[in-house]
Amino acid sequence: MSDAGSAQRRVPIEPQRVDAPLTSSAVLLTLALTDAQNAVATVRDVLSSVEDITKNVAFRDLSAALACTVGIGSDMWDAVTGAPRPAELHPFRDVRGAVHTAPATEGDVQLHLRANRRDLCFELERQLLDRFGDSVRVVDETIGFRYFDARDLLGFVDGTANPVGAALPASTIVGTEDPAAEGGSYLVVQKYVHRMDAWTALTAEQQEAVIGRTKSDNVELDDAAAPDQKAHKTLATIVDDDGVEHDILRDNMPFGSPGRGEFGTYFIGYTRRLWVIEKMLERMFIGDPPGKHDRLLDASTALTGGVYFVPPAELLAGLGD
Structure with a gap:
Protein backbone atom coordinates (compact mmCIF):
# COMPACT_ATOMS: atom_id res chain seq x y z
CA MET A 1 0.00 0.00 0.00
CA SER A 2 1.27 3.52 -0.79
CA ASP A 3 2.27 5.99 1.91
CA ALA A 4 -0.71 8.13 0.92
CA GLY A 5 -3.04 5.19 1.38
CA SER A 6 -1.56 4.44 4.79
CA ALA A 7 -1.99 8.04 5.87
CA GLN A 8 -5.66 8.00 4.89
CA ARG A 9 -6.40 4.79 6.77
CA ARG A 10 -8.68 5.57 9.73
CA VAL A 11 -7.73 4.28 13.15
CA PRO A 12 -10.80 2.57 14.66
CA ILE A 13 -12.23 4.18 17.78
CA GLU A 14 -12.35 1.69 20.64
CA PRO A 15 -15.79 1.51 22.29
CA GLN A 16 -16.46 0.53 25.87
CA ARG A 17 -17.52 -3.07 26.56
CA VAL A 18 -21.06 -2.61 25.30
CA ASP A 19 -20.84 -6.14 23.88
CA ALA A 20 -19.73 -7.78 27.15
CA PRO A 21 -21.38 -11.22 27.45
CA LEU A 22 -24.59 -11.75 29.39
CA THR A 23 -23.50 -12.83 32.86
CA SER A 24 -25.10 -14.45 35.88
CA SER A 25 -24.87 -11.31 38.01
CA ALA A 26 -25.12 -7.57 37.45
CA VAL A 27 -25.36 -4.31 39.38
CA LEU A 28 -27.11 -1.29 37.90
CA LEU A 29 -26.08 1.92 39.68
CA THR A 30 -27.75 5.24 38.96
CA LEU A 31 -25.78 8.13 40.43
CA ALA A 32 -26.45 11.86 40.78
CA LEU A 33 -23.71 14.42 41.30
CA THR A 34 -23.91 16.33 44.56
CA ASP A 35 -23.00 19.94 45.28
CA ALA A 36 -19.91 18.84 47.19
CA GLN A 37 -16.77 20.84 46.55
CA ASN A 38 -14.86 19.50 43.53
CA ALA A 39 -17.63 16.96 42.81
CA VAL A 40 -17.21 17.24 39.02
CA ALA A 41 -13.42 16.92 39.26
CA THR A 42 -13.74 13.84 41.48
CA VAL A 43 -16.25 12.21 39.15
CA ARG A 44 -14.02 12.88 36.16
CA ASP A 45 -11.06 11.35 37.96
CA VAL A 46 -12.95 8.22 39.04
CA LEU A 47 -14.53 7.64 35.62
CA SER A 48 -11.12 7.94 33.98
CA SER A 49 -9.89 5.16 36.29
CA VAL A 50 -12.81 2.75 35.85
CA GLU A 51 -10.90 0.49 33.46
CA ASP A 52 -7.92 0.16 35.82
CA ILE A 53 -10.11 -0.40 38.89
CA THR A 54 -12.08 -3.05 37.01
CA LYS A 55 -8.89 -4.82 35.93
CA ASN A 56 -7.62 -4.90 39.52
CA VAL A 57 -10.81 -6.59 40.72
CA ALA A 58 -11.17 -8.84 37.67
CA PHE A 59 -7.67 -10.27 38.22
CA ARG A 60 -9.06 -12.38 41.08
CA ASP A 61 -10.89 -14.51 38.51
CA LEU A 62 -10.41 -13.63 34.85
CA SER A 63 -12.89 -16.31 33.79
CA ALA A 64 -15.74 -14.43 35.53
CA ALA A 65 -15.86 -11.80 32.74
CA LEU A 66 -16.11 -8.76 35.02
CA ALA A 67 -16.92 -5.56 33.10
CA GLY A 73 -26.48 11.75 31.25
CA SER A 74 -27.37 14.78 29.17
CA ASP A 75 -27.50 17.29 32.03
CA MET A 76 -23.93 16.53 33.11
CA TRP A 77 -22.37 15.71 29.74
CA ASP A 78 -20.84 19.14 29.17
CA ALA A 79 -19.46 19.56 32.71
CA VAL A 80 -18.09 16.03 33.04
CA THR A 81 -16.67 15.45 29.58
CA GLY A 82 -16.06 18.86 28.02
CA ALA A 83 -16.56 17.06 24.72
CA PRO A 84 -18.94 17.88 21.83
CA ARG A 85 -22.46 16.58 22.46
CA PRO A 86 -23.68 13.48 20.64
CA ALA A 87 -26.41 14.53 18.21
CA GLU A 88 -29.27 12.60 19.84
CA LEU A 89 -28.32 13.01 23.50
CA HIS A 90 -31.10 14.50 25.63
CA PRO A 91 -32.82 13.62 28.91
CA PHE A 92 -35.32 10.77 28.95
CA ARG A 93 -38.72 12.04 27.86
CA ASP A 94 -41.88 10.84 29.58
CA VAL A 95 -44.01 8.66 27.34
CA ARG A 96 -47.64 9.08 28.36
CA GLY A 97 -50.28 6.82 26.96
CA ALA A 98 -53.98 6.77 27.76
CA VAL A 99 -53.42 4.08 30.41
CA HIS A 100 -49.68 3.70 31.15
CA THR A 101 -46.71 6.07 31.50
CA ALA A 102 -42.96 5.59 31.10
CA PRO A 103 -41.60 8.18 33.57
CA ALA A 104 -38.33 10.09 33.42
CA THR A 105 -36.31 9.91 36.64
CA GLU A 106 -33.12 11.40 38.04
CA GLY A 107 -29.63 10.27 37.04
CA ASP A 108 -26.32 11.78 35.91
CA VAL A 109 -24.14 8.66 35.65
CA GLN A 110 -25.17 5.07 34.97
CA LEU A 111 -22.82 2.20 35.84
CA HIS A 112 -23.52 -1.26 34.44
CA LEU A 113 -21.41 -3.79 36.35
CA ARG A 114 -21.57 -7.46 35.35
CA ALA A 115 -19.75 -10.70 36.04
CA ASN A 116 -20.34 -14.38 36.55
CA ARG A 117 -19.58 -13.93 40.25
CA ARG A 118 -21.68 -11.79 42.56
CA ASP A 119 -18.72 -11.08 44.84
CA LEU A 120 -16.72 -9.46 42.02
CA CYS A 121 -19.62 -7.12 41.23
CA PHE A 122 -19.90 -6.33 44.94
CA GLU A 123 -16.19 -5.56 45.28
CA LEU A 124 -16.06 -3.40 42.17
CA GLU A 125 -19.10 -1.42 43.30
CA VAL A 138 -26.90 6.68 44.82
CA VAL A 139 -30.28 7.28 43.22
CA ASP A 140 -30.91 3.60 42.55
CA GLU A 141 -29.04 0.35 43.09
CA THR A 142 -30.49 -2.76 41.51
CA ILE A 143 -28.95 -6.22 41.82
CA GLY A 144 -29.73 -8.35 38.79
CA PHE A 145 -29.31 -12.07 38.24
CA ARG A 146 -29.63 -14.55 35.43
CA TYR A 147 -32.81 -16.59 35.76
CA PHE A 148 -32.67 -20.12 34.34
CA ASP A 149 -31.98 -20.08 30.56
CA ALA A 150 -31.99 -16.25 30.23
CA ARG A 151 -35.66 -15.94 31.13
CA ASP A 152 -37.43 -13.03 32.77
CA LEU A 153 -39.49 -13.54 35.91
CA LEU A 154 -42.61 -13.77 33.75
CA GLY A 155 -41.22 -17.05 32.45
CA PHE A 156 -40.23 -16.06 28.90
CA VAL A 157 -36.80 -16.07 27.26
CA ASP A 158 -35.51 -12.49 27.05
CA GLY A 159 -33.19 -10.96 24.44
CA THR A 160 -34.00 -13.40 21.64
CA ALA A 161 -33.86 -10.67 18.98
CA ASN A 162 -30.41 -9.38 19.98
CA PRO A 163 -28.01 -8.81 17.06
CA VAL A 164 -25.02 -11.12 16.73
CA GLY A 165 -21.76 -11.11 14.78
CA ALA A 166 -21.13 -8.03 12.62
CA ALA A 167 -24.70 -6.86 13.24
CA LEU A 168 -23.89 -6.26 16.93
CA PRO A 169 -21.52 -3.28 16.55
CA GLN A 190 -35.90 1.42 32.84
CA LYS A 191 -36.84 -0.45 35.99
CA TYR A 192 -40.08 -2.44 35.67
CA VAL A 193 -41.91 -4.24 38.46
CA HIS A 194 -44.34 -7.03 37.67
CA ARG A 195 -47.71 -7.64 39.28
CA MET A 196 -47.43 -11.39 39.34
CA ASP A 197 -51.03 -11.93 40.44
CA ALA A 198 -52.26 -10.17 37.29
CA TRP A 199 -49.81 -12.10 35.12
CA THR A 200 -50.48 -15.54 36.55
CA ALA A 201 -54.21 -14.95 36.23
CA LEU A 202 -53.70 -15.28 32.46
CA THR A 203 -53.61 -18.68 30.83
CA ALA A 204 -50.36 -19.80 29.16
CA GLU A 205 -51.98 -19.16 25.77
CA GLN A 206 -52.98 -15.63 26.80
CA GLN A 207 -49.47 -14.91 28.06
CA GLU A 208 -48.01 -16.15 24.78
CA ALA A 209 -50.36 -13.86 22.84
CA VAL A 210 -49.17 -10.89 24.90
CA ILE A 211 -45.47 -11.67 24.35
CA GLY A 212 -45.73 -13.03 20.81
CA ARG A 213 -43.72 -16.19 21.50
CA THR A 214 -44.37 -19.60 22.95
CA LYS A 215 -43.40 -19.95 26.58
CA SER A 216 -41.78 -23.37 26.62
CA ASP A 217 -39.62 -23.30 23.49
CA ASN A 218 -39.53 -19.58 22.53
CA VAL A 219 -41.01 -20.00 19.04
CA GLU A 220 -42.21 -16.76 17.45
CA LEU A 221 -45.96 -16.62 16.87
CA ASP A 222 -47.56 -15.37 13.67
CA ASP A 223 -48.79 -11.77 13.94
CA ALA A 224 -51.83 -12.68 11.90
CA ALA A 225 -53.19 -14.62 14.87
CA ALA A 226 -54.12 -11.31 16.59
CA PRO A 227 -54.51 -8.61 13.91
CA ASP A 228 -56.30 -6.12 16.19
CA GLN A 229 -53.88 -6.28 19.13
CA LYS A 230 -50.16 -6.41 18.43
CA ALA A 231 -47.91 -8.53 20.64
CA HIS A 232 -44.99 -7.12 22.62
CA LYS A 233 -42.41 -8.54 20.19
CA THR A 234 -44.18 -6.83 17.29
CA LEU A 235 -44.46 -3.44 19.00
CA ALA A 236 -40.77 -3.68 19.95
CA THR A 237 -39.72 -4.31 16.33
CA ILE A 238 -38.83 -1.02 14.65
CA VAL A 239 -38.83 -0.69 10.86
CA ASP A 240 -38.07 2.67 9.22
CA ASP A 241 -39.83 4.25 6.24
CA ASP A 242 -37.46 2.47 3.85
CA GLY A 243 -38.40 -0.94 5.26
CA VAL A 244 -35.12 -1.38 7.18
CA GLU A 245 -35.42 -3.09 10.56
CA HIS A 246 -33.27 -1.56 13.33
CA ASP A 247 -31.99 -3.80 16.13
CA ILE A 248 -30.85 -2.87 19.63
CA LEU A 249 -28.90 -4.85 22.22
CA ARG A 250 -30.93 -5.83 25.28
CA ASP A 251 -28.95 -6.75 28.39
CA ASN A 252 -32.07 -6.99 30.56
CA MET A 253 -31.67 -8.49 34.04
CA PRO A 254 -34.30 -9.93 36.38
CA PHE A 255 -34.27 -8.62 39.96
CA GLY A 256 -36.45 -9.02 43.00
CA SER A 257 -37.12 -10.47 46.42
CA PRO A 258 -39.93 -12.98 47.03
CA GLY A 259 -39.89 -12.03 50.71
CA ARG A 260 -40.74 -8.43 49.81
CA GLY A 261 -43.11 -9.43 47.04
CA GLU A 262 -40.83 -7.74 44.50
CA PHE A 263 -40.46 -9.17 41.00
CA GLY A 264 -39.00 -7.11 38.19
CA THR A 265 -37.03 -6.65 35.01
CA TYR A 266 -34.35 -4.00 34.56
CA PHE A 267 -34.41 -2.96 30.91
CA ILE A 268 -30.92 -2.18 29.58
CA GLY A 269 -30.90 -1.11 25.95
CA TYR A 270 -27.78 -0.18 23.97
CA THR A 271 -28.31 1.38 20.56
CA ARG A 272 -26.58 3.24 17.77
CA ARG A 273 -29.72 5.33 17.25
CA LEU A 274 -31.59 6.66 20.26
CA TRP A 275 -34.72 7.25 18.22
CA VAL A 276 -35.13 3.49 17.75
CA ILE A 277 -35.72 2.84 21.47
CA GLU A 278 -37.82 5.99 21.78
CA LYS A 279 -40.04 4.77 18.94
CA MET A 280 -40.27 1.39 20.64
CA LEU A 281 -41.50 2.99 23.87
CA GLU A 282 -44.04 5.11 21.99
CA ARG A 283 -45.44 1.99 20.36
CA MET A 284 -45.58 0.19 23.71
CA PHE A 285 -47.08 2.93 25.87
CA ILE A 286 -49.15 4.96 23.40
CA GLY A 287 -49.97 2.08 21.09
CA ASP A 288 -49.87 1.27 17.40
CA PRO A 289 -52.43 2.43 16.51
CA PRO A 290 -52.77 4.86 19.46
CA GLY A 291 -54.94 3.39 22.18
CA LYS A 292 -53.74 -0.16 21.56
CA HIS A 293 -50.95 -0.23 24.15
CA ASP A 294 -48.67 -3.17 24.86
CA ARG A 295 -50.72 -5.55 27.02
CA LEU A 296 -47.53 -6.49 28.87
CA LEU A 297 -47.87 -3.13 30.64
CA ASP A 298 -51.11 -4.27 32.24
CA ALA A 299 -48.92 -6.48 34.46
CA SER A 300 -45.66 -4.46 34.40
CA THR A 301 -45.12 -0.92 35.66
CA ALA A 302 -42.17 1.29 34.68
CA LEU A 303 -40.71 2.98 37.78
CA THR A 304 -37.68 4.71 36.26
CA GLY A 305 -36.38 6.00 32.97
CA GLY A 306 -33.01 7.36 31.94
CA VAL A 307 -30.99 8.17 28.81
CA TYR A 308 -27.19 8.11 28.86
CA PHE A 309 -24.36 8.17 26.37
CA VAL A 310 -21.59 5.60 26.66
CA PRO A 311 -18.49 7.44 25.41
CA PRO A 312 -15.60 5.66 23.69
CA ALA A 313 -12.98 4.14 25.99
CA GLU A 314 -10.38 6.75 25.02
CA LEU A 315 -12.63 9.69 25.90
CA LEU A 316 -13.48 8.10 29.26
CA ALA A 317 -9.83 7.39 30.09
CA GLY A 318 -8.89 10.97 29.26
CA LEU A 319 -11.32 12.60 31.69
CA GLY A 320 -8.72 12.71 34.45
CA ASP A 321 -6.19 14.65 32.37
Whole structure:
Protein backbone atom coordinates (compact mmCIF):
# COMPACT_ATOMS: atom_id res chain seq x y z
CA MET A 1 0.00 0.00 0.00
CA SER A 2 1.27 3.52 -0.79
CA ASP A 3 2.27 5.99 1.91
CA ALA A 4 -0.71 8.13 0.92
CA GLY A 5 -3.04 5.19 1.38
CA SER A 6 -1.56 4.44 4.79
CA ALA A 7 -1.99 8.04 5.87
CA GLN A 8 -5.66 8.00 4.89
CA ARG A 9 -6.40 4.79 6.77
CA ARG A 10 -8.68 5.57 9.73
CA VAL A 11 -7.73 4.28 13.15
CA PRO A 12 -10.80 2.57 14.66
CA ILE A 13 -12.23 4.18 17.78
CA GLU A 14 -12.35 1.69 20.64
CA PRO A 15 -15.79 1.51 22.29
CA GLN A 16 -16.46 0.53 25.87
CA ARG A 17 -17.52 -3.07 26.56
CA VAL A 18 -21.06 -2.61 25.30
CA ASP A 19 -20.84 -6.14 23.88
CA ALA A 20 -19.73 -7.78 27.15
CA PRO A 21 -21.38 -11.22 27.45
CA LEU A 22 -24.59 -11.75 29.39
CA THR A 23 -23.50 -12.83 32.86
CA SER A 24 -25.10 -14.45 35.88
CA SER A 25 -24.87 -11.31 38.01
CA ALA A 26 -25.12 -7.57 37.45
CA VAL A 27 -25.36 -4.31 39.38
CA LEU A 28 -27.11 -1.29 37.90
CA LEU A 29 -26.08 1.92 39.68
CA THR A 30 -27.75 5.24 38.96
CA LEU A 31 -25.78 8.13 40.43
CA ALA A 32 -26.45 11.86 40.78
CA LEU A 33 -23.71 14.42 41.30
CA THR A 34 -23.91 16.33 44.56
CA ASP A 35 -23.00 19.94 45.28
CA ALA A 36 -19.91 18.84 47.19
CA GLN A 37 -16.77 20.84 46.55
CA ASN A 38 -14.86 19.50 43.53
CA ALA A 39 -17.63 16.96 42.81
CA VAL A 40 -17.21 17.24 39.02
CA ALA A 41 -13.42 16.92 39.26
CA THR A 42 -13.74 13.84 41.48
CA VAL A 43 -16.25 12.21 39.15
CA ARG A 44 -14.02 12.88 36.16
CA ASP A 45 -11.06 11.35 37.96
CA VAL A 46 -12.95 8.22 39.04
CA LEU A 47 -14.53 7.64 35.62
CA SER A 48 -11.12 7.94 33.98
CA SER A 49 -9.89 5.16 36.29
CA VAL A 50 -12.81 2.75 35.85
CA GLU A 51 -10.90 0.49 33.46
CA ASP A 52 -7.92 0.16 35.82
CA ILE A 53 -10.11 -0.40 38.89
CA THR A 54 -12.08 -3.05 37.01
CA LYS A 55 -8.89 -4.82 35.93
CA ASN A 56 -7.62 -4.90 39.52
CA VAL A 57 -10.81 -6.59 40.72
CA ALA A 58 -11.17 -8.84 37.67
CA PHE A 59 -7.67 -10.27 38.22
CA ARG A 60 -9.06 -12.38 41.08
CA ASP A 61 -10.89 -14.51 38.51
CA LEU A 62 -10.41 -13.63 34.85
CA SER A 63 -12.89 -16.31 33.79
CA ALA A 64 -15.74 -14.43 35.53
CA ALA A 65 -15.86 -11.80 32.74
CA LEU A 66 -16.11 -8.76 35.02
CA ALA A 67 -16.92 -5.56 33.10
CA CYS A 68 -18.14 -2.06 33.86
CA THR A 69 -19.82 0.17 31.29
CA VAL A 70 -20.20 3.89 32.03
CA GLY A 71 -23.00 6.07 30.70
CA ILE A 72 -23.19 9.84 31.22
CA GLY A 73 -26.48 11.75 31.25
CA SER A 74 -27.37 14.78 29.17
CA ASP A 75 -27.50 17.29 32.03
CA MET A 76 -23.93 16.53 33.11
CA TRP A 77 -22.37 15.71 29.74
CA ASP A 78 -20.84 19.14 29.17
CA ALA A 79 -19.46 19.56 32.71
CA VAL A 80 -18.09 16.03 33.04
CA THR A 81 -16.67 15.45 29.58
CA GLY A 82 -16.06 18.86 28.02
CA ALA A 83 -16.56 17.06 24.72
CA PRO A 84 -18.94 17.88 21.83
CA ARG A 85 -22.46 16.58 22.46
CA PRO A 86 -23.68 13.48 20.64
CA ALA A 87 -26.41 14.53 18.21
CA GLU A 88 -29.27 12.60 19.84
CA LEU A 89 -28.32 13.01 23.50
CA HIS A 90 -31.10 14.50 25.63
CA PRO A 91 -32.82 13.62 28.91
CA PHE A 92 -35.32 10.77 28.95
CA ARG A 93 -38.72 12.04 27.86
CA ASP A 94 -41.88 10.84 29.58
CA VAL A 95 -44.01 8.66 27.34
CA ARG A 96 -47.64 9.08 28.36
CA GLY A 97 -50.28 6.82 26.96
CA ALA A 98 -53.98 6.77 27.76
CA VAL A 99 -53.42 4.08 30.41
CA HIS A 100 -49.68 3.70 31.15
CA THR A 101 -46.71 6.07 31.50
CA ALA A 102 -42.96 5.59 31.10
CA PRO A 103 -41.60 8.18 33.57
CA ALA A 104 -38.33 10.09 33.42
CA THR A 105 -36.31 9.91 36.64
CA GLU A 106 -33.12 11.40 38.04
CA GLY A 107 -29.63 10.27 37.04
CA ASP A 108 -26.32 11.78 35.91
CA VAL A 109 -24.14 8.66 35.65
CA GLN A 110 -25.17 5.07 34.97
CA LEU A 111 -22.82 2.20 35.84
CA HIS A 112 -23.52 -1.26 34.44
CA LEU A 113 -21.41 -3.79 36.35
CA ARG A 114 -21.57 -7.46 35.35
CA ALA A 115 -19.75 -10.70 36.04
CA ASN A 116 -20.34 -14.38 36.55
CA ARG A 117 -19.58 -13.93 40.25
CA ARG A 118 -21.68 -11.79 42.56
CA ASP A 119 -18.72 -11.08 44.84
CA LEU A 120 -16.72 -9.46 42.02
CA CYS A 121 -19.62 -7.12 41.23
CA PHE A 122 -19.90 -6.33 44.94
CA GLU A 123 -16.19 -5.56 45.28
CA LEU A 124 -16.06 -3.40 42.17
CA GLU A 125 -19.10 -1.42 43.30
CA ARG A 126 -17.56 -0.95 46.75
CA GLN A 127 -14.29 0.34 45.39
CA LEU A 128 -15.95 2.70 42.92
CA LEU A 129 -18.27 4.21 45.53
CA ASP A 130 -15.36 4.61 47.94
CA ARG A 131 -13.53 6.57 45.26
CA PHE A 132 -16.54 8.73 44.45
CA GLY A 133 -17.02 9.60 48.12
CA ASP A 134 -19.46 12.48 48.67
CA SER A 135 -19.25 13.65 45.05
CA VAL A 136 -22.26 11.45 44.18
CA ARG A 137 -25.30 9.97 45.82
CA VAL A 138 -26.90 6.68 44.82
CA VAL A 139 -30.28 7.28 43.22
CA ASP A 140 -30.91 3.60 42.55
CA GLU A 141 -29.04 0.35 43.09
CA THR A 142 -30.49 -2.76 41.51
CA ILE A 143 -28.95 -6.22 41.82
CA GLY A 144 -29.73 -8.35 38.79
CA PHE A 145 -29.31 -12.07 38.24
CA ARG A 146 -29.63 -14.55 35.43
CA TYR A 147 -32.81 -16.59 35.76
CA PHE A 148 -32.67 -20.12 34.34
CA ASP A 149 -31.98 -20.08 30.56
CA ALA A 150 -31.99 -16.25 30.23
CA ARG A 151 -35.66 -15.94 31.13
CA ASP A 152 -37.43 -13.03 32.77
CA LEU A 153 -39.49 -13.54 35.91
CA LEU A 154 -42.61 -13.77 33.75
CA GLY A 155 -41.22 -17.05 32.45
CA PHE A 156 -40.23 -16.06 28.90
CA VAL A 157 -36.80 -16.07 27.26
CA ASP A 158 -35.51 -12.49 27.05
CA GLY A 159 -33.19 -10.96 24.44
CA THR A 160 -34.00 -13.40 21.64
CA ALA A 161 -33.86 -10.67 18.98
CA ASN A 162 -30.41 -9.38 19.98
CA PRO A 163 -28.01 -8.81 17.06
CA VAL A 164 -25.02 -11.12 16.73
CA GLY A 165 -21.76 -11.11 14.78
CA ALA A 166 -21.13 -8.03 12.62
CA ALA A 167 -24.70 -6.86 13.24
CA LEU A 168 -23.89 -6.26 16.93
CA PRO A 169 -21.52 -3.28 16.55
CA ALA A 170 -23.53 -2.06 13.57
CA SER A 171 -26.61 -1.82 15.78
CA THR A 172 -25.00 -0.44 18.93
CA ILE A 173 -21.95 1.70 18.05
CA VAL A 174 -22.30 5.16 16.50
CA GLY A 175 -20.40 5.52 13.25
CA THR A 176 -19.13 8.35 11.09
CA GLU A 177 -22.65 9.76 10.72
CA ASP A 178 -22.02 11.67 13.97
CA PRO A 179 -18.31 12.49 14.49
CA ALA A 180 -19.01 13.82 18.01
CA ALA A 181 -20.42 10.45 19.06
CA GLU A 182 -18.39 8.04 16.93
CA GLY A 183 -17.38 4.94 18.86
CA GLY A 184 -19.99 5.52 21.55
CA SER A 185 -23.44 4.11 22.23
CA TYR A 186 -26.76 5.37 23.56
CA LEU A 187 -28.01 3.64 26.69
CA VAL A 188 -31.63 3.61 27.86
CA VAL A 189 -32.55 2.06 31.20
CA GLN A 190 -35.90 1.42 32.84
CA LYS A 191 -36.84 -0.45 35.99
CA TYR A 192 -40.08 -2.44 35.67
CA VAL A 193 -41.91 -4.24 38.46
CA HIS A 194 -44.34 -7.03 37.67
CA ARG A 195 -47.71 -7.64 39.28
CA MET A 196 -47.43 -11.39 39.34
CA ASP A 197 -51.03 -11.93 40.44
CA ALA A 198 -52.26 -10.17 37.29
CA TRP A 199 -49.81 -12.10 35.12
CA THR A 200 -50.48 -15.54 36.55
CA ALA A 201 -54.21 -14.95 36.23
CA LEU A 202 -53.70 -15.28 32.46
CA THR A 203 -53.61 -18.68 30.83
CA ALA A 204 -50.36 -19.80 29.16
CA GLU A 205 -51.98 -19.16 25.77
CA GLN A 206 -52.98 -15.63 26.80
CA GLN A 207 -49.47 -14.91 28.06
CA GLU A 208 -48.01 -16.15 24.78
CA ALA A 209 -50.36 -13.86 22.84
CA VAL A 210 -49.17 -10.89 24.90
CA ILE A 211 -45.47 -11.67 24.35
CA GLY A 212 -45.73 -13.03 20.81
CA ARG A 213 -43.72 -16.19 21.50
CA THR A 214 -44.37 -19.60 22.95
CA LYS A 215 -43.40 -19.95 26.58
CA SER A 216 -41.78 -23.37 26.62
CA ASP A 217 -39.62 -23.30 23.49
CA ASN A 218 -39.53 -19.58 22.53
CA VAL A 219 -41.01 -20.00 19.04
CA GLU A 220 -42.21 -16.76 17.45
CA LEU A 221 -45.96 -16.62 16.87
CA ASP A 222 -47.56 -15.37 13.67
CA ASP A 223 -48.79 -11.77 13.94
CA ALA A 224 -51.83 -12.68 11.90
CA ALA A 225 -53.19 -14.62 14.87
CA ALA A 226 -54.12 -11.31 16.59
CA PRO A 227 -54.51 -8.61 13.91
CA ASP A 228 -56.30 -6.12 16.19
CA GLN A 229 -53.88 -6.28 19.13
CA LYS A 230 -50.16 -6.41 18.43
CA ALA A 231 -47.91 -8.53 20.64
CA HIS A 232 -44.99 -7.12 22.62
CA LYS A 233 -42.41 -8.54 20.19
CA THR A 234 -44.18 -6.83 17.29
CA LEU A 235 -44.46 -3.44 19.00
CA ALA A 236 -40.77 -3.68 19.95
CA THR A 237 -39.72 -4.31 16.33
CA ILE A 238 -38.83 -1.02 14.65
CA VAL A 239 -38.83 -0.69 10.86
CA ASP A 240 -38.07 2.67 9.22
CA ASP A 241 -39.83 4.25 6.24
CA ASP A 242 -37.46 2.47 3.85
CA GLY A 243 -38.40 -0.94 5.26
CA VAL A 244 -35.12 -1.38 7.18
CA GLU A 245 -35.42 -3.09 10.56
CA HIS A 246 -33.27 -1.56 13.33
CA ASP A 247 -31.99 -3.80 16.13
CA ILE A 248 -30.85 -2.87 19.63
CA LEU A 249 -28.90 -4.85 22.22
CA ARG A 250 -30.93 -5.83 25.28
CA ASP A 251 -28.95 -6.75 28.39
CA ASN A 252 -32.07 -6.99 30.56
CA MET A 253 -31.67 -8.49 34.04
CA PRO A 254 -34.30 -9.93 36.38
CA PHE A 255 -34.27 -8.62 39.96
CA GLY A 256 -36.45 -9.02 43.00
CA SER A 257 -37.12 -10.47 46.42
CA PRO A 258 -39.93 -12.98 47.03
CA GLY A 259 -39.89 -12.03 50.71
CA ARG A 260 -40.74 -8.43 49.81
CA GLY A 261 -43.11 -9.43 47.04
CA GLU A 262 -40.83 -7.74 44.50
CA PHE A 263 -40.46 -9.17 41.00
CA GLY A 264 -39.00 -7.11 38.19
CA THR A 265 -37.03 -6.65 35.01
CA TYR A 266 -34.35 -4.00 34.56
CA PHE A 267 -34.41 -2.96 30.91
CA ILE A 268 -30.92 -2.18 29.58
CA GLY A 269 -30.90 -1.11 25.95
CA TYR A 270 -27.78 -0.18 23.97
CA THR A 271 -28.31 1.38 20.56
CA ARG A 272 -26.58 3.24 17.77
CA ARG A 273 -29.72 5.33 17.25
CA LEU A 274 -31.59 6.66 20.26
CA TRP A 275 -34.72 7.25 18.22
CA VAL A 276 -35.13 3.49 17.75
CA ILE A 277 -35.72 2.84 21.47
CA GLU A 278 -37.82 5.99 21.78
CA LYS A 279 -40.04 4.77 18.94
CA MET A 280 -40.27 1.39 20.64
CA LEU A 281 -41.50 2.99 23.87
CA GLU A 282 -44.04 5.11 21.99
CA ARG A 283 -45.44 1.99 20.36
CA MET A 284 -45.58 0.19 23.71
CA PHE A 285 -47.08 2.93 25.87
CA ILE A 286 -49.15 4.96 23.40
CA GLY A 287 -49.97 2.08 21.09
CA ASP A 288 -49.87 1.27 17.40
CA PRO A 289 -52.43 2.43 16.51
CA PRO A 290 -52.77 4.86 19.46
CA GLY A 291 -54.94 3.39 22.18
CA LYS A 292 -53.74 -0.16 21.56
CA HIS A 293 -50.95 -0.23 24.15
CA ASP A 294 -48.67 -3.17 24.86
CA ARG A 295 -50.72 -5.55 27.02
CA LEU A 296 -47.53 -6.49 28.87
CA LEU A 297 -47.87 -3.13 30.64
CA ASP A 298 -51.11 -4.27 32.24
CA ALA A 299 -48.92 -6.48 34.46
CA SER A 300 -45.66 -4.46 34.40
CA THR A 301 -45.12 -0.92 35.66
CA ALA A 302 -42.17 1.29 34.68
CA LEU A 303 -40.71 2.98 37.78
CA THR A 304 -37.68 4.71 36.26
CA GLY A 305 -36.38 6.00 32.97
CA GLY A 306 -33.01 7.36 31.94
CA VAL A 307 -30.99 8.17 28.81
CA TYR A 308 -27.19 8.11 28.86
CA PHE A 309 -24.36 8.17 26.37
CA VAL A 310 -21.59 5.60 26.66
CA PRO A 311 -18.49 7.44 25.41
CA PRO A 312 -15.60 5.66 23.69
CA ALA A 313 -12.98 4.14 25.99
CA GLU A 314 -10.38 6.75 25.02
CA LEU A 315 -12.63 9.69 25.90
CA LEU A 316 -13.48 8.10 29.26
CA ALA A 317 -9.83 7.39 30.09
CA GLY A 318 -8.89 10.97 29.26
CA LEU A 319 -11.32 12.60 31.69
CA GLY A 320 -8.72 12.71 34.45
CA ASP A 321 -6.19 14.65 32.37
